Amino acid sequence: xxxxxxxxxxxxxxxxxxxxxxxxxxxxxxxxxxxxxxxxxxxxxxxxxxxxxxxxxxxxxxxxxxxxxxxxxxxxxxxxxxxxxxxxxxxxxxxxxxxxxxxxxxxxxxxxxxxxxxxxxxxxxxxxxxxxxxxxxxxxxxxxxx
Amino acid sequence: xxxxxxxxxxxxxxxxxxxxxxxxxxxxxxxxxxxxxxxxxxxxxxxxxxxxxxxxxxxxxxxxxxxxxxxxxxxxxxxxxxxxxxxxxxxxxxxxxxxxxxxxxxxxxxxxxxxxxxxxxxxxxxxxxxxxxxxxxxxxxxxxxxxxxxxxxxxxxxxxxxxxxxxxxxxxxxxxxxxxxxxxxxxxxxxxxxxxxxxxxxxxxxxxxxxxxxxxxxxxxxxxxxxxxxxxxxxxxxxxxxxxxxxxxxxxxxxxxxxxxxxxxxxxxxxxxxxxxxxxxxxxxxxxxxxxxxxxxxxxxxxxxxxxxxxxxxxxxxxxxxxxxxxxxxxxxxxxxxxx
Amino acid sequence: xxxxxxxxxxxxxxxxxxxxxxxxxxxxxxxxxxxxxxxxxxxxxxxxxxxxxxxxxxxxxxxxxxxxxxxxxxxxxxxxxxxxxxxxxxxxxxxxxxxxxxxxxxxxxxxxxxxxxxxxxxxxxxxxxxxxxxxxxxxxxxxxxxxxxxxxxxxxxxxxxxxxxxxxxxxxxxxxxxxxxxxxxxxxxxxxxxxxxxxxxxxxxxxxxxxxxxxxxxxxxxxxxxxxxxxxxxxxxxxxxxxxxxxxxxxxxxxxxxxxxxxxxxxxxxxxxxxxxxxxxxxxxxxxxxxxx
Ligand code: SF4
Ligand code: SF4
Ligand code: SF4
Ligand code: SF4
Numbered sequence: 001x002x003x004x005x006x007x008x009x010x011x012x013x014x015x016x017x018x019x020x021x022x023x024x025x026x027x028x029x030x031x032x033x034x035x036x037x038x039x040x041x042x043x044x045x046x047x048x049x050x051x052x053x054x055x056x057x058x059x060x061x062x063x064x065x066x067x068x069x070x071x072x073x074x075x076x077x078x079x080x081x082x083x084x085x086x087x088x089x090x091x092x093x094x095x096x097x098x099x100x101x102x103x104x105x106x107x108x109x110x111x112x113x114x115x116x117x118x119x120x121x122x123x124x125x126x127x128x129x130x131x132x133x134x135x136x137x138x139x140x141x142x143x144x145x146x
Numbered sequence: 147x148x149x150x151x152x153x154x155x156x157x158x159x160x161x162x163x164x165x166x167x168x169x170x171x172x173x174x175x176x177x178x179x180x181x182x183x184x185x186x187x188x189x190x191x192x193x194x195x196x197x198x199x200x201x202x203x204x205x206x207x208x209x210x211x212x213x214x215x216x217x218x219x220x221x222x223x224x225x226x227x228x229x230x231x232x233x234x235x236x237x238x239x240x241x242x243x244x245x246x247x248x249x250x251x252x253x254x255x256x257x258x259x260x261x262x263x264x265x266x267x268x269x270x271x272x273x274x275x276x277x278x279x280x281x282x283x284x285x286x287x288x289x290x291x292x293x294x295x296x297x298x299x300x301x302x303x304x305x306x307x308x309x310x311x312x313x314x315x316x317x318x319x320x321x322x323x324x325x326x327x328x329x330x331x332x333x334x335x336x337x338x339x340x341x342x343x344x345x346x347x348x349x350x351x352x353x354x355x356x357x358x359x360x361x362x363x364x365x366x367x368x369x370x371x372x373x374x375x376x377x378x379x380x381x382x383x384x385x386x387x388x389x390x391x392x393x394x395x396x397x398x399x400x401x402x403x404x405x406x407x408x409x410x411x412x413x414x415x416x417x418x419x420x421x422x423x424x425x426x427x428x429x430x431x432x433x434x435x436x437x438x439x440x441x442x443x444x445x446x447x448x449x450x451x452x453x454x455x456x457x458x459x460x461x462x463x464x465x466x467x468x469x470x471x472x473x474x475x476x477x478x479x480x481x482x483x484x485x486x
Numbered sequence: 487x488x489x490x491x492x493x494x495x496x497x498x499x500x501x502x503x504x505x506x507x508x509x510x511x512x513x514x515x516x517x518x519x520x521x522x523x524x525x526x527x528x529x530x531x532x533x534x535x536x537x538x539x540x541x542x543x544x545x546x547x548x549x550x551x552x553x554x555x556x557x558x559x560x561x562x563x564x565x566x567x568x569x570x571x572x573x574x575x576x577x578x579x580x581x582x583x584x585x586x587x588x589x590x591x592x593x594x595x596x597x598x599x600x601x602x603x604x605x606x607x608x609x610x611x612x613x614x615x616x617x618x619x620x621x622x623x624x625x626x627x628x629x630x631x632x633x634x635x636x637x638x639x640x641x642x643x644x645x646x647x648x649x650x651x652x653x654x655x656x657x658x659x660x661x662x663x664x665x666x667x668x669x670x671x672x673x674x675x676x677x678x679x680x681x682x683x684x685x686x687x688x689x690x691x692x693x694x695x696x697x698x699x700x701x702x703x704x705x706x707x708x709x710x711x712x713x714x715x716x717x718x719x720x721x722x723x724x725x726x727x728x729x730x731x732x733x734x735x736x737x738x739x740x741x742x743x744x745x746x747x748x749x750x751x752x753x754x755x756x757x758x759x760x761x762x763x764x765x766x767x768x769x770x771x772x773x774x775x776x777x778x779x
Contacts, residue, residue, distance in 0.1 A: 082769035093747035099658030145702030180734030212700040285516035378672030463730035465520035
């Protein structure tokens with residue numbers, strides 16, 4: 001799995017309880033294989049995912065972060081994902097201004113029926129992150145803050 | 147008999163200190179024209195003149211904004227603690243104002259009171275302070291009202307006085323200062339730099355102390371401090387403010403216990419575990435800052451906890467800070483302002 | 487103009503229409519004008535008005551010490567007034583619970599470094615207040631968009647940001663690393679901000695701690711992301727935070743990044759119009775999502 005340097009990306013996925021988490025479950029029950037680099041954190045809704053969690057995740061050494069939930073129109077709470085969509089639009093702009101490596105922050109809509117999409121998305125994200133290497137810039141500021 | 151050093155030689159000396167691995171702290175230009183005391187990477191960053199006072203103080207040399215006091219690791223159900231050695235890197239503060247240096251002997255009392263703070267003391271012992279006597283002052287300076295002045299030597303190890311033609315007169319104050327400039331200066335009997343009188347006295351500390359003793363509950367506090375926002379712009383940049391908070395920072399694997407600056411002006415500062423806050427409104431917090439500086443600390447340690455640098459007033463977003471509060475108090479004490 | 491302002495305030499206090507006037511005073515000439523709270527008609531002569539009246543007095547409306555004084559009249563510039571609009575949208579007061587005295591910016595501050603108003607005034611679209619109960623003065627001639635409530639601010643507003651975005655991400659990250667490492671977490675930027683009215687800020691919460699308390703670069707970056715993002719779609723660009731920062735940190739740039747995104751993506755500008763639903767707390771089925779897979 002690992003490349004010549006032995007680097008294994010650490011990725012954290014924040015997913016909603018009703019769609020993406022079930023999509024992940026479906027991938028599992030269908031025995032679809034995907035890289036083990038992703039730790040899944042289940043939250044009620046994408047609308048519940050606090051931006052501070054993303055920052056905390058990088059602080060704790062993640063190389064990439066994933067946020068995924070129900071497709072538009074499918075939110076269990078009607079509109080949580082619409083609110084999230086707005087928030088992430090603005091949040092991405094802020095992180096971009098701050099000079100974050102934007103190809104380490106990924107968003108997706110994955111439904112309970114999309115086990116296959118889950119598998120593909122996780123595989124692709126892992127490979128992309130592997131190619132990027134560790135998030136050195138962020139690790140440096142954490143190191144400097146000890 | 148005076149000893150002098152040329153500015154170029156002084157800068158070369160700074161680079162030499164840096165090359166020797168010493169930490170050198172001095173005024174630098176940061177951001178949009180703001181002057182701050184900060185660690186230097188080269189002598190070319192140093193700004194010695196052309197401003198009255200930096201927007202912060204030199205206290206970070208002895209009392210950093212954030213200092214680890216020990217670290218911990220979780221080992222199954224065990225916790226492993228590790229001591230952190232106090233930082234005793236040799237540090238030279240260059241270009242401090244006399245009102246910054248004067249804060250150090252005042253802080254010594256607190257950090258060596260019922261508990262001897264080894265972190266503070268290690269840094270203090272490793273720090274040498276070179277001040278520049280003030281030739282300029284502004285409306286916010288009031289060193290002369292608290293018993294100091296443009297060339298007050300308290301806390302300085304050596305003092306530089308600006309002489310004509312790119313020279314500085316060097317006055318060694320302590321052995322540390324003598325050692326630092328040993329062999330670096332030239333005798334110049336003819337140079338004797340005159341010392342400015344500094345700002346006119348703005349209030350009498352005895353009047354202030356009397357007012358503070360007798361007017362703890364006065365409505366003047368509310369009236370004078372109504373505009374105070376409760377930020378830390380005054381206390382964090384003050385050379386004498388020294389409150390800190392102790393917090394743990396870490397994750398499931400372990401972390402560190404750290405001593406961070408705190409300010410009595412924050413609403414959360416005195417909140418009890420029960421939720422009760424004995425200083426519920428901003429006027430009580432401002433009162434605390436003034437009482438502590440001009441009554442409590444002098445009663446306890448015989449020293450005023452303020453050097454008249456004016457930094458708090460310059461930084462205050464609503465033009466309050468200690469000076470404007472004290473002037474308003476002095477006016478109330480004289481009876482020229484009526485309390486509502 | 488100052489006579490008219492003092493007279494207006496005196497009358498309000500005499501008639502008992504308000505209990506306190508929140509305005510600008512200047513106790514001695516060497517001081518910057520600062521907030522004052524006038525409760526007696528005869529004290530209205532303490533009020534001043536000039537180019538150096540920087541403070542956004544809307545920040546006092548939500549403070550408990552000020553609320554305790556009774557119904558306030560608050561003096562606002564056009565930019566400050568936008569903060570009142572947002573605060574009302576967020577139910578921080580009822581419109582008849584405060585009296586708003588607008589002052590038009592009759593002259594523009596000298597441009598240049600060191601003037602905390604220079605940057606925002608250059609692209610201001612609200613030199614004449616529109617939400618006030620009474621407005622004193624007339625906006626300076628030559629101001630392009632007097633009283634306009636539209637979203638179409640000239641690109642000049644974001645010129646500094648656009649220039650900054652020409653740097654590479656790594657250069658931007660390095661810039662902020664240097665800039666934010668000066669932050670001591672004094673929270674002056676938070677306390678002056680009319681939008682920062684939470685009783686307990688997220689940085690003061692410790693069960694659990696979302697943001698490191700220490701003023702290390704890691705803790706500072708997390709703090710500045712939270713500060714800026716909690717203002718997304720709410721910041722009115724009054725630049726008080728930038729003015730208040732003793733370390734001279736360019737907070738304006740971060741606020742602008744969000745303001746621009748809000749304007750471009752959602753055609754929204756905070757505090758311009760009370761009736762437009764706030765960008766946070768509403769949504770549209772048509773919102774773009776080109777970044778979501
Ligand atoms: S006096 Fe000024 S600087 Fe100090 S807490 Fe009050 S508003 Fe902040
Ligand atoms: S209280 Fe103000 S004037 Fe006094 S030492 Fe502190 S910052 Fe300087
Ligand atoms: S974030 Fe700054 S510019 Fe925006 S409203 Fe608050 S103080 Fe004004
Ligand atoms: S005012 Fe400046 S130094 Fe203080 S917390 Fe805000 S950014 Fe940091």
